[in-house]
Amino acid sequence: MENFTFHNPTRIVFGKGVTTQLGKEVFAYGNRVLLMYGKGSIKKHGIYQQVIDSLRQNGIQWIDYEGIKPNPSLHQVRSAISICREERLDAVIAVGGGSVVDAAKAVAAGACYDGDVWDGYLKKVSWSDSLPLFVVLTISATGSEMNPASVITNDETMTKASFYSPGSYPKVSFLDPSFQVSLPTQQTIYGAMDMMAHILEAYFNGVPNTDVQDYFAEGLMKTILIHLDRVLDQPENYESRAQLVWSGTLALNGLNAAGRGLGDWSSHRIGHALSACYDFPHGMTLAMIMPAWMRYVYKHDIPKFARFAREVFGFSGKEKELASNGIHAFQEWIKKLGFPTSLTDLGVRVDTLADLARNPSIPYPLGKLKELGPEDVESIFRLTNY
Amino acid sequence: MENFTFHNPTRIVFGKGVTTQLGKEVFAYGNRVLLMYGKGSIKKHGIYQQVIDSLRQNGIQWIDYEGIKPNPSLHQVRSAISICREERLDAVIAVGGGSVVDAAKAVAAGACYDGDVWDGYLKKVSWSDSLPLFVVLTISATGSEMNPASVITNDETMTKASFYSPGSYPKVSFLDPSFQVSLPTQQTIYGAMDMMAHILEAYFNGVPNTDVQDYFAEGLMKTILIHLDRVLDQPENYESRAQLVWSGTLALNGLNAAGRGLGDWSSHRIGHALSACYDFPHGMTLAMIMPAWMRYVYKHDIPKFARFAREVFGFSGKEKELASNGIHAFQEWIKKLGFPTSLTDLGVRVDTLADLARNPSIPYPLGKLKELGPEDVESIFRLTNY
Numbered sequence: 001m002e003n004f005t006f007h008n009p010t011r012i013v014f015g016k017g018v019t020t021q022l023g024k025e026v027f028a029y030g031n032r033v034l035l036m037y038g039k040g041s042i043k044k045h046g047i048y049q050q051v052i053d054s055l056r057q058n059g060i061q062w063i064d065y066e067g068i069k070p071n072p073s074l075h076q077v078r079s080a081i082s083i084c085r086e087e088r089l090d091a092v093i094a095v096g097g098g099s100v101v102d103a104a105k106a107v108a109a110g111a112c113y114d115g116d117v118w119d120g121y122l123k124k125v126s127w128s129d130s131l132p133l134f135v136v137l138t139i140s141a142t143g144s145e146m147n148p149a150s151v152i153t154n155d156e157t158m159t160k161a162s163f164y165s166p167g168s169y170p171k172v173s174f175l176d177p178s179f180q181v182s183l184p185t186q187q188t189i190y191g192a193m194d195m196m197a198h199i200l201e202a203y204f205n206g207v208p209n210t211d212v213q214d215y216f217a218e219g220l221m222k223t224i225l226i227h228l229d230r231v232l233d234q235p236e237n238y239e240s241r242a243q244l245v246w247s248g249t250l251a252l253n254g255l256n257a258a259g260r261g262l263g264d265w266s267s268h269r270i271g272h273a274l275s276a277c278y279d280f281p282h283g284m285t286l287a288m289i290m291p292a293w294m295r296y297v298y299k300h301d302i303p304k305f306a307r308f309a310r311e312v313f314g315f316s317g318k319e320k321e322l323a324s325n326g327i328h329a330f331q332e333w334i335k336k337l338g339f340p341t342s343l344t345d346l347g348v349r350v351d352t353l354a355d356l357a358r359n360p361s362i363p364y365p366l367g368k369l370k371e372l373g374p375e376d377v378e379s380i381f382r383l384t385n386y
Numbered sequence: 387m388e389n390f391t392f393h394n395p396t397r398i399v400f401g402k403g404v405t406t407q408l409g410k411e412v413f414a415y416g417n418r419v420l421l422m423y424g425k426g427s428i429k430k431h432g433i434y435q436q437v438i439d440s441l442r443q444n445g446i447q448w449i450d451y452e453g454i455k456p457n458p459s460l461h462q463v464r465s466a467i468s469i470c471r472e473e474r475l476d477a478v479i480a481v482g483g484g485s486v487v488d489a490a491k492a493v494a495a496g497a498c499y500d501g502d503v504w505d506g507y508l509k510k511v512s513w514s515d516s517l518p519l520f521v522v523l524t525i526s527a528t529g530s531e532m533n534p535a536s537v538i539t540n541d542e543t544m545t546k547a548s549f550y551s552p553g554s555y556p557k558v559s560f561l562d563p564s565f566q567v568s569l570p571t572q573q574t575i576y577g578a579m580d581m582m583a584h585i586l587e588a589y590f591n592g593v594p595n596t597d598v599q600d601y602f603a604e605g606l607m608k609t610i611l612i613h614l615d616r617v618l619d620q621p622e623n624y625e626s627r628a629q630l631v632w633s634g635t636l637a638l639n640g641l642n643a644a645g646r647g648l649g650d651w652s653s654h655r656i657g658h659a660l661s662a663c664y665d666f667p668h669g670m671t672l673a674m675i676m677p678a679w680m681r682y683v684y685k686h687d688i689p690k691f692a693r694f695a696r697e698v699f700g701f702s703g704k705e706k707e708l709a710s711n712g713i714h715a716f717q718e719w720i721k722k723l724g725f726p727t728s729l730t731d732l733g734v735r736v737d738t739l740a741d742l743a744r745n746p747s748i749p750y751p752l753g754k755l756k757e758l759g760p761e762d763v764e765s766i767f768r769l770t771n772y
Contacts, residue, residue, distance in 0.1 A: 001401075001625060001628045001629070001632070002401070003400060003401025003402065003403075003404065004398075004400050004401065005397065005398065005399050005400070006397070006398040006400070007395075007396075007397035007398065008394070009393075009395045010393075011391065011392070011393035012390075012391065012392040012393065012644075013391050014389060014390050014391070014392070014644070014645065015387075015388070015389025015390065016389065017389075018389065208625075209625040209628070209629070211608075211609045211612060211613065211629055212605065212606060212609040212629050212632055212633050212636065214605075215601075215602075215604070215605025215606070215608055215609060216602060216605050218601070218605070219598065219600075219601025219602050219604070219605050220598060220601070222597075222601055223597045223598040223601060226597060227597065239387060239594075239595040242387045242595070242645075243387070243595070243597050243598050246387070246598055246644075246645065247598050250598065250641075255636075255641075258398075258400070258632075259400065259628075259632065
């Protein structure tokens with residue numbers, strides 16, 4: 001196990017009906033806020049009404065910022081920052097999934113920074129200051145509701161980048177699983193894929209002697225496998241939604257990574273290049289890249305890949321076969337969920353793969369389990385055509 | 387799953403050599419501190435030296451408060467509070483295990499409270515204020531390093547009581563597993579027993595639909611079973627010590643309980659009566675009471691006791707047999723560790739059991755999986771003579 005610091009100050013308020021507590025929590029920090037959300041599905045499902053009822057009851061005024069896109073753009077973030085500055089707002093509320101939360105984190109930090117917010121993504125600055133951020137989660141996937149990371153896309157340079165800044169933990173996140181019972185099937189699946197990928201980026205990173213972390217990761221993965229199945233069968237099953245919601249938050253709140261170093265993150269970064277160039281959904285890029293990455297690197301840690309097969313899929317057998325069978329089972333799970341599995345089927349031409357592997361979204365040298373260069377990433381792209 | 391709020395603001399600094407960072411963290415809160423510890427074994431093992439070196443390097447003055455006993459007494463807590471007040475100290479540092487940390491929590495909160503500190507244990511007051519508390523952990527057991535609970539003994543009334551107060555999370559806890567390689571075997575065993583009991587108090591409490599919490603709990607228990615064995619065989623095995631240390635902290639930092647309600651806690655409270663009257667070590671009382679409690683209540687949740695047997699001990703079979711076999715395996719583990727298993731062997735006379743079951747340390751009605759009265763507790767005492 002490696003030395004680590006763990007500190008996660010976000011307060012989680014979890015369960016049916018908890019959004020009624022939003023206004024009271026926000027009021028401790030001010031009474032003029034920016035209310036950010038996506039394309040408005042929260043209005044159809046009564047979530048928006050619950051949010052503004054709670055704000056009104058606590059005398060909080062808000063300015064709506066509607067229309068945050070999946071893979072949120074730097075352009076939108078900058079315009080929302082301008083509103084915070086001009087209106088001297090006290091806090092930011094994100095109502096949505098990871099895209100809205102990530103954009104809101106950027107806005108909250110950017111509003112307290114004199115320069116351009118993209119500086120944070122270029123690692124020119126690490127923010128300790130931010131407007132207080134509150135989250136009402138409507139899609140479980142990114143874990144952004146309990147971590148200080150943000151990923152956005154620079155729509156001028158077509159690059160996707162992230163920051164991870166101690167000042168950017170949400171103050172309070174409200175997780176009501178009943179908000180997710182009406183989620184489209186595809187978003188539920190993409191979310192589960194994202195959670196699995198987060199867990200695996202830390203799980204497969206070559207640091208030995210991490211039993212307690214490994215059991216934790218395997219427990220999260222087993223929970224996701226079991227309860228995603230139930231939710232696909234019964235979308236309104238509150239208890240299984242609750243298991244997915246809490247698993248998604250725990251998958252990337254720092255606990256799974258504590259003691260493992262920083263994780264590998266190759267698949268995410270390769271996926272970011274695909275999202276930046278083709279606007280593919282994040283979950284879809286992970287579904288395509290992660291099994292290919294596994295097949296490319298697994299020989300560098302066969303015991304861990306064998307453990308994955310044993311503990312998550314219940315397989316037994318010899319180490320090397322196990323390692324390979326676990327990856328196969330993971331691929332089959334992804335295929336069964338209906339993800340596209342081939343880059344060429346999605347219209348990505350083979351003659352562009354060399355350029356794609358050199359997209360600035362990919363910071364080389366990449367990876368921890370095995371260090372990868374652009375040629376390795378090209379090989380991984382080719383392995384997606386399975 | 388039940389609704390819950392999770393908020394744990396303690397910063398954990400984990401690993402070899404981390405105590406060098408103590409002074410810098412303390413300095414952010416002041417430069418005059420109370421340094422609390424036990425009977426001085428920290429001086430033998432160089433831990434005290436590391437602590438004061440770090441304080442000196444940051445210009446921090448300290449007053450020693452040596453001699454905190456296991457099952458720390460109200461008397462000592464009161465006298466340490468007087469010192470904090472008279473000397474107008476800025477912070478409290480606990481160097482030790484759960485007893486020292488719990489006493490230091492009481493001192494830190496009591497120093498900011500005008501009345502008598504015992505009021506907090508009588509639930510007459512819930513403190514939001516406290517002197518900043520820092521922990522250098524030398525014995526893993528109670529999890530007190532990352533929670534806001536404190537248990538002390540009122541040496542006048544011979545009762546043991548606890549508080550759980552949002553203002554009492556340690557600011558920063560330093561967990562260096564290498565400090566525990568010289569721990570006496572018995573303390574290592576008592577500590578592991580305490581961790582297991584903490585996990586089980588939340589695990590067996592009758593709340594359904596808690597897969598992610600259950601896998602988490604089972605992972606912690608498996609880690610403890612594996613690495614306690616290794617540490618008993620190789621006391622200086624840093625990696626296994628590290629697994630035990632982090633498991634002990636995670637066992638009672640709120641995560642395992644989140645969504646399960648408040649847990650059962652019968653075994654702890656019954657054990658507190660034994661410690662209050664006979665000064666038995668906390669871990670020993672748990673080793674005696676918990677299996678007896680399990681045998682008394684398991685029929686009220688056979689599926690969960692069967693799951694325990696399957697997931698923690700790897701058993702298979704029919705539910706009812708599994709449930710019983712899991713308890714048996716747990717008892718055998720306890721016996722193998724050398725714990726006394728019979729109350730009468732320890733000199734507790736059968737004709738005192740009725741009074742013992744009515745000790746004010748036990749707040750009736752007790753328990754969540756099954757609500758218990760004094761007669762039930764008498765029956766559980768009798769079941770300890772296995």
